[in-house]
Amino acid sequence: DIVMTxxxxxxxxxxxxxxxxxxxxxxxxxxSSNNKNYLAWYQQRxxxxxxxxxxxxxxxxxxxxxxxxxxxxxxxxTLTISNLQAEDVAVYYCQQYYSSGTFGQGTKLEIK
Amino acid sequence: xxxxxxSGPTLVKPTQTLTLTCTFSGFSLSTSGVxxxxxxxxxxxxxxxxxxIYWDDDRRYSPSLKSRLTITKDTSKNQVxxxxxxxxxxxxxxxxxxxxxxxxxxxxxxLVTVSS
Numbered sequence: 001d002i003v004m005t006x007x008x009x010x011x012x013x014x015x016x017x018x019x020x021x022x023x024x025x026x027x028x029x030x031x032s033s034n035n036k037n038y039l040a041w042y043q044q045r046x047x048x049x050x051x052x053x054x055x056x057x058x059x060x061x062x063x064x065x066x067x068x069x070x071x072x073x074x075x076x077x078t079l080t081i082s083n084l085q086a087e088d089v090a091v092y093y094c095q096q097y098y099s100s101g102t103f104g105q106g107t108k109l110e111i112k
Numbered sequence: 113x114x115x116x117x118x119s120g121p122t123l124v125k126p127t128q129t130l131t132l133t134c135t136f137s138g139f140s141l142s143t144s145g146v147x148x149x150x151x152x153x154x155x156x157x158x159x160x161x162x163x164x165i166y167w168d169d170d171r172r173y174s175p176s177l178k179s180r181l182t183i184t185k186d187t188s189k190n191q192v193x194x195x196x197x198x199x200x201x202x203x204x205x206x207x208x209x210x211x212x213x214x215x216x217x218x219x220x221x222x223l224v225t226v227s228s
């Protein structure tokens with residue numbers, strides 16, 4: 001299994017501030033044949049199923065605000081949320097879909 | 113639009129086999145590139161990927177659960193079925209049916225409790 005490790009586990013951020021969540025995979029999720037990183041980010045609000053935010057490490061899903069951005073390659077990835085809004089309070093997960101589909105343990109984003 | 117709905121028992125006993133059905137609409141599992149999968153989430157815990165089946169019957173399983181899982185499809189009924197054998201209380205979770213890899217559409221989930 002590819003193990004996904006997120007940091008931090010919880011993150012207090014002020015409204016209007018910037019949140020940075022890191023995700024590290026135990027092995028590369030970059031496919032050299034197509035130069036794509038098989039890494040996605042999800043947002044899960046309480047009582048709801050997760051929502052896909054970003055795939056291929058940096059491609060925003062349709063309808064996702066451009067305040068959300070993804071970066072990284074190989075084994076190290078970052079989700080950045082700018083201009084934090086109250087509705088961004090949620091748990092965020094990274095997932096590799098290079099080999100099966102393991103998730104990170106989640107990062108709980110809260111308002112400071 | 114694409115919708116998925118999970119159905120199955122809400123309570124199973126330890127050692128029993130769980131059978132969950134995903135009934136979907138808005139797409140066909142005979143279309144090239146399409147996949148339907150299962151993901152679970154124990155109460156208050158993280159997501160766990162379980163299995164995925166593609167339009168061409170290619171099946172992928174979580175390595176740690178592979179011996180207990182079977183995923184099948186019925187294209188004519190727009191359904192995907194997941195079976196998990198030898199259920200244990202640690203398998204108590206909300207089970208989600210999903211579309212795509214990575215999953216861009218999710219069902220609302222069904223809570224399965226394992227208890228005697």
